[in-house]
Amino acid sequence: MQPDDLTRVLAPKLGENLLGVEAFEGMAGRVRFRREAALDLFRAVRDDLSFAHLSMVGGIDWVDHREVFYVAWSDSARQYVLLSTDVPATDAHVETASAVWPSANWHERETWELVDITFDHHPDLRHLLTPDGYAFHPLLRSFKIHEPEELEVKTRHV
Amino acid sequence: MGGLTAAQAPPAPSPRNPTVDLQLSNELPMATQAAVPFIEIEALRAKEFIPASKEALTSLIAEQGQAKLIRPMFNWSGRNSLFPLHWGLACCAIEFAAAFGARWDAERFGVVARSSPRQADLMIVNGTVTWKVAHKLITLYEQMAEPKWVIAMGNCATGGGPFRTAYSVVPGVDKLVPVDVYIAGCPPRPEALLDGILKLEQLIRERKE
Structure with missing residues (x-):
C-alpha cells in the first residue's frame, strides 16, 4: 500500500480535514489530519483500509504545540500506517479512538497522564502508570527533575 | 510433687551438662536451679512428667521472671522460622x-x-x-x-x-x-x-x- 492509495480512499471522506499523506519509511505512509475529523478518519482507516489493529497511541510535546500519533496495523497488507494530528498546547484535546479500536483505551490513559492530552468521550480516563492524584505530567518538556523529597511531598499530599 | 519422693531426689550433677553444648545457653536459662532438673524430667515416666514439668516451669518463672524466660524462647523460635512474603518487584x-x-x-x-x-x-x-x-x-x-x-x-x-x-x-x-x-x-x-x-x-x- 502506497501513500497514493491512502489518499484515494481518505480524501473523499475527510475533505479539507486531510492535511496530507506522506511517504514514511517502513510504513504505508503518514497521514496528517485535523482533529475535528478524527473519528471519521479512524473509521475509514479501520473499515475501508483494513487497518484492524491499533498498535500504539502516543503524544509528543513540541513546546509550541503537541502532536498525537496513532500506529495501526493491517493484517492483509502486512503494513503499519502512521496517523498524526497537531493540537495546541493550551487546548490539548482530541476525540478518543477507543470507540473504534478498543485497544486505544490504555494507550490514551498513558498519553493523558504523561503528555497532558485529554481524550474526549474516553470511557475511563484514569491514571495508569502514576498514582491517583499525581500532580505532574512527566513527559512534558517543562517538567523539571525534582529532588526526591520534593516529589515525595507533592505526591503524597495531592 | 507428684510421684517424686526423697529417695528419687536428683543425684549429683552429671559431668556433662547439656546446657553447655547448646548455643542457647547464654540466653535460655535452663532449669539448673529448679526443683526438678530437665535431665531428671526426661527420665520420669509419662504420668509423672506433666506435673513435674509444670512445677519446674512454675518455679523457674518465679525465680527468673516471666519476661526473662519467655522472651529468649520466643526470639529463638522466631528467628529460626523467618517466613518471608513470596513476592517480587524487579530483577x-x-x-x-x-x-x-x-x-x-x-x-x-x-x-x-x-x-x-x-x-x-x-x-x-x-x-x-x-x-x-x-x-x-x-x-x-x-x-x-x-x-x-x-x-x-x-x-x-x-x-x-x-x-x-x-x-x-x-x-x-x-x-x-x-x-x-x-x-x-x-x-x-x-x-x-x-x-x-x-x-x-x-x-x-x-x-x-
Missing part, C-alpha cells in the same frame, strides 16, 4: 528466587516463602518501588502479623538506586515502612541475601522488649 526477585533454589537453599535457615502476608513475618522488598505500588506495599505490610521485619534488598529498595530522581520511583522503601536490614548490590547475589537474613536473625536474638 532482585530473580536473585530472591535463586536463594530459595537448590544451590543456595534458604530453607536450611528455616526461611520459607509464604504466599499470604498473614502467614509471613518478614517482608523482603526485592526491587524498585514506584509510587503507584506504594500503597499496595503498605497494605501488605499492615496485613502481616506482629512481630514483623523488613529487609530492603538491593539499591532500589534501599535508596531508589539509579532511578532515584525518576518521576515515579520511591527513593528508598524506608519512606513507607520501617526497615531493619539493608542489602547493597544491583542486584545482590543470593549469598548477600542470606547474609542479610542472618544479620536479621542477629537482630532478633538481641531483641529485648
Whole structure:
C-alpha cells in the first residue's frame, strides 16, 4: 500500500480535514489530519483500509504545540500506517479512538497522564502508570527533575 | 510433687551438662536451679512428667521472671522460622528466587516463602518501588502479623538506586515502612541475601522488649 492509495480512499471522506499523506519509511505512509475529523478518519482507516489493529497511541510535546500519533496495523497488507494530528498546547484535546479500536483505551490513559492530552468521550480516563492524584505530567518538556523529597511531598499530599 | 519422693531426689550433677553444648545457653536459662532438673524430667515416666514439668516451669518463672524466660524462647523460635512474603518487584526477585533454589537453599535457615502476608513475618522488598505500588506495599505490610521485619534488598529498595530522581520511583522503601536490614548490590547475589537474613536473625536474638 502506497501513500497514493491512502489518499484515494481518505480524501473523499475527510475533505479539507486531510492535511496530507506522506511517504514514511517502513510504513504505508503518514497521514496528517485535523482533529475535528478524527473519528471519521479512524473509521475509514479501520473499515475501508483494513487497518484492524491499533498498535500504539502516543503524544509528543513540541513546546509550541503537541502532536498525537496513532500506529495501526493491517493484517492483509502486512503494513503499519502512521496517523498524526497537531493540537495546541493550551487546548490539548482530541476525540478518543477507543470507540473504534478498543485497544486505544490504555494507550490514551498513558498519553493523558504523561503528555497532558485529554481524550474526549474516553470511557475511563484514569491514571495508569502514576498514582491517583499525581500532580505532574512527566513527559512534558517543562517538567523539571525534582529532588526526591520534593516529589515525595507533592505526591503524597495531592 | 507428684510421684517424686526423697529417695528419687536428683543425684549429683552429671559431668556433662547439656546446657553447655547448646548455643542457647547464654540466653535460655535452663532449669539448673529448679526443683526438678530437665535431665531428671526426661527420665520420669509419662504420668509423672506433666506435673513435674509444670512445677519446674512454675518455679523457674518465679525465680527468673516471666519476661526473662519467655522472651529468649520466643526470639529463638522466631528467628529460626523467618517466613518471608513470596513476592517480587524487579530483577532482585530473580536473585530472591535463586536463594530459595537448590544451590543456595534458604530453607536450611528455616526461611520459607509464604504466599499470604498473614502467614509471613518478614517482608523482603526485592526491587524498585514506584509510587503507584506504594500503597499496595503498605497494605501488605499492615496485613502481616506482629512481630514483623523488613529487609530492603538491593539499591532500589534501599535508596531508589539509579532511578532515584525518576518521576515515579520511591527513593528508598524506608519512606513507607520501617526497615531493619539493608542489602547493597544491583542486584545482590543470593549469598548477600542470606547474609542479610542472618544479620536479621542477629537482630532478633538481641531483641529485648
